[in-house]
Amino acid sequence: MIGFKYRYCKVHMARYIGGDLSEAARRRVGRYIDECEDCHREYRRHREFALKLERSLPTLGRPNQQRLDQLWSSLERELQRPARNSMWLRDFASPHSLQFSYGLVMLAISIALLLPMLIGFHSSLAPVDLPRLPHSISVDRTPRTRAENRQIIFATAEPNCCGRGPMLQNTPAPDL
Amino acid sequence: MIEDRRQSHAEIDAIIARAIAGDQVGYAELYDRYAAALYRLCYSLLMNEQDAEDILQESFLYAFKNLHRFDSGKASLKTWLYTIAVSRCRNTYRRKQFFTVDISQWLGLELKAPPAEAPEAALMRRDAEESISRALLDLSPRLREAIVLRYGQGMTYREISEVMGCPQKTAESRVRLGHQRLKQSLQPVGAGLLEELLRVR
DSSP states (O other): OHHHHHHHHHHHHHHHHHTOSOHHHHHHHHHHHHHOHHHHHHHHHHHHHHHHHHHHGGGTTOOOHHHHHHHHHHHHHHHHSOOHHHHHHHHHTSHHHHHHHHHHHHHHHHHHHHHHHHHHHHHHHSOOOOOOOOSEEEOOOSOOOHHHHTEEEEEOSOTTGGGSSSOEEEEEOOOO | OHHHHHHHHHHHHHHHHHHHTTOHHHHHHHHHHHHHHHHHHHHHHHOOHHHHHHHHHHHHHHHHHTGGGOOTTTSOHHHHHHHHHHHHHHHHHHHTOSOOOOHHHHTTOSOOOOTTSOHHHHHHHHHHHHHHHHHHHHSOHHHHHHHIIIIISOOOHHHHHHHHTSOHHHHHHHHHHHHHHHHHHHTTTOTHHHHHHHHHO
């Protein structure tokens, strides 16, 4: 039973000393401290440690008054300095201005992404020196020899080339 | 007690109003009131004099330039200043996550004993201070903050939760856990070290 009481106290002691236990738990720990010697010893040990921390930690890093005064002097100079840059920064960093800035950045990114595509589109529209396409195909149906019938007459799309009327160009069909 | 606190709040509000109106003496009064405590807080969290001074200066500069934004209905000036300092300390130890050596500490320049202090007393004080600093540095940053605010600055759990930006229950459990860890890490060295630190001061 004492073992259980001690374990219970040990678990709850820090919160008991810190004053953040529920009313029922606080009363229970208090009763165990009164009844059980080990619990009482644990309480005293814990309490002493907390007290020592409370007394020793504030002594850590005690400031040098002379140094604090020097810091104040430089702080005072900073405060007296005209806040032109900071005002500009504040205006620039205001919520509306930020939205505007983000808008500008997004626009710049969009242009940067679209620019290569636009350039590519225009370059595809530019005249390219393609091979001439046949304007019309006609087959001469006059009786000829088998080899002659396989001739396909191509007429180019350039009428009156060199002032001699439509230029006809005979191209022999592939030999099937 | 409550009356005293109310009076003190009214007094601080008056100083703030004067400072906002452009009275330089108002700023000086606020600095005198909080600089030492804020320095101790920064030093206890960072364990480095130079960093603590830098953070102190930055925090005051920010606070003074934004004093018009301070709302005494939401928090006390002390809590507001501590919040600013703690957030700057967090940035600093985030930047210094890698192992760094404080050259002044390395060369033994930091712990200067007062002239009247005997050499043995100075040595004991240094040992005690170092062991506490080590134990604090072994804690995680959040636990260290909770312990320093609770035991070093004597803040209530509510104030700690405001400064740390967490629920009050979380602040309580961080203090409890930090207390346990600190006790464990100081026990092997000897609990007498704390006593020593208190005795020689």
